[in-house]
Amino acid sequence: MSDEIGFIGLGNMGVPMAKRLIGGGAKLVVYDASESARATMEEAGARWVGSSKEVADTAETVFVSLPTPPIVEAVLTGDVMSGSAVKRVVDLSTTGATTSIRIAKALAEKGIAHLDAPVSGGKGGAEKGTLAVMASGPREHFEIVEPLLKHIGKVFYIGDQSGLGQTMKLVNNLLSATAMAATSEAVVMAVKAGIDPTIACDVICAGSGRNTAAQDKFPKAIIPRTFDYGFTTGLMYKDLKLCMAEAEELGAQMLVANGVKQLWQIVHTELGPESDFTQVVQIPEKWAGVEVRSKD
Ligand code: NAD
Numbered sequence: 001m002s003d004e005i006g007f008i009g010l011g012n013m014g015v016p017m018a019k020r021l022i023g024g025g026a027k028l029v030v031y032d033a034s035e036s037a038r039a040t041m042e043e044a045g046a047r048w049v050g051s052s053k054e055v056a057d058t059a060e061t062v063f064v065s066l067p068t069p070p071i072v073e074a075v076l077t078g079d080v081m082s083g084s085a086v087k088r089v090v091d092l093s094t095t096g097a098t099t100s101i102r103i104a105k106a107l108a109e110k111g112i113a114h115l116d117a118p119v120s121g122g123k124g125g126a127e128k129g130t131l132a133v134m135a136s137g138p139r140e141h142f143e144i145v146e147p148l149l150k151h152i153g154k155v156f157y158i159g160d161q162s163g164l165g166q167t168m169k170l171v172n173n174l175l176s177a178t179a180m181a182a183t184s185e186a187v188v189m190a191v192k193a194g195i196d197p198t199i200a201c202d203v204i205c206a207g208s209g210r211n212t213a214a215q216d217k218f219p220k221a222i223i224p225r226t227f228d229y230g231f232t233t234g235l236m237y238k239d240l241k242l243c244m245a246e247a248e249e250l251g252a253q254m255l256v257a258n259g260v261k262q263l264w265q266i267v268h269t270e271l272g273p274e275s276d277f278t279q280v281v282q283i284p285e286k287w288a289g290v291e292v293r294s295k296d
Contacts, residue, residue, distance in 0.1 A: 002085065004029040005148065006059030008052050008075060009093070010037035012230045013119065014065035016126035017092060017152045019044050021063075023129075024151035029058050056083020061145060065092040068238060069099040076114075077106045088113040088141045090149075092133075094235070096170065096242035097163030098249075104137065104162035113141040116165035117149060120172050123230035124220075125153065132172070134158055136165035170243040174257055176212060177240055181260045183213035184222075184281040188288050197223050197292045217278050223294055227276040234273025237264045 007018045010032040018041065022028055028046040031054065032038075038048050049055060052075050056062055062080055066072045072095045080089060089112060091100065104114035115137035125131045131153030135142055139160050149155045158164040186209070190200040197218065204214040221229040240261040247254050267280050285291055 002029070002058045003027060004047065004059050006030070006055040006062035006086070007046070007065075008032070008055055008062065008080070009065040009067075010041055011065065011067070012123050013092070013126050015040060016123060017063075017065060017119070017131075018046060020126070020129045020151045021148060022046060024148070026148060026151075029055055031055050052079035053083055056080045056086040058083075058085055060085055060087040061090065061148070062086050062088075063090045063092055067093070067235060069095045069242070073099055073103055076103050081107060081110055081112065086112055088115065088145070090115045090117050090145055092117050092119055092152075094118045094169050094173065094239050094242070095166055097166045097246060100163045100166045113138050114162060115141055115145065116163065117145075118165055118169035119153060120169065120176070121153060122216075124216075129153060132156065134165040134168040134172075136160065136168075137162055167246060170239060170246060173236075173239040174243045174260070177236060177264065178256060178260050179211040179213040180217060180277065180280055181263045183209075183211060183218065184292075185284045187214075187218065187292055188281065188284040188290060191290045191292050192288045196295050198294045218292070221276065221278040222281050222292055225291075225293060227279050229276050229278045231277045232273060233264065233267050233271060233275045233277050233279065236277040237261075237268045237273070240264055 004027045007028050007030045015037050018028055022045050029049055030041055030046045031049050031052050042048055072093050076089055100116050107114045117133050117135045119131040119133050121131035129152055133149050133153045133155045136158045142157055158168050187197050187200050191197055201214045201218045221227055244261055266283055271279050281292055
């Protein structure tokens, strides 16, 4: 039996998380539908194979970091579920509770355990191993993978019920999106009045308006106009849609969140799903006729 850990989905988040696992001493067998990360992963010491099935034929524990709920479901209930070695899967993607519960049920019928472990903290947090990891699912399987999860961030066990980690992640991302949307409007207003955006963000971070957008996203990717934070508009809009659908199902009313979702719907339509989510600022910029750029 192989002592390799499986990892499927080597994108913006998958590559740095897989590298953290290797750095922590794990041997990885990996696959992605695109070969673009192959050289990087092989250089880091991973064994690249030709399919998700091959990963699940080799490893007892299989991590996935895939883009959308339909893709996560297709891979887990298809290739992975038919693997001969797999005993548990750990879904690091943002999948939403409904899909996650359905996947857990399908896998359970084949004797495979399913854990949610969505993450927050972006590509930078994944590189540093400082992500917030929100796990849920059977405790005995969580305890087996907890030492591995600790290499990628701070681990929280939300509960044994499938989907709870996913709901926690949607709640977190709603706040992240709200901070980005509200800070974009506020900083555009400051710039329109003649205030330098770097000064505006410094003041906000020293004052009561402090939030993750002003602290991190504005100085890193918006004020320098690089828009390369590494999280696409398509994925942000997906998370907001999942969150609103879940809130509706739970009977939780959300006024502010609806406005935030509408703003991302506009970004999605005007700038496209592949735009970086920090480009949300370009919508209020266009409306106000200014750009958030430092004067020096
Ligand atoms: P990404 O698009 O950069 O990476 C996804 C990878 O999955 C790609 O390399 C793609 O080729 C691969 N893939 C797609 N279909 C596949 C298939 N059928 N089989 C094998 N591989 C397949 O996405 P990402 O930004 O790394 O995000 C991954 C997940 O993590 C998403 O659910 C996202 O919402 C979540 N997330 C992202 C961030 C972020 O900052 N980027 C932060 C937290 C959570």
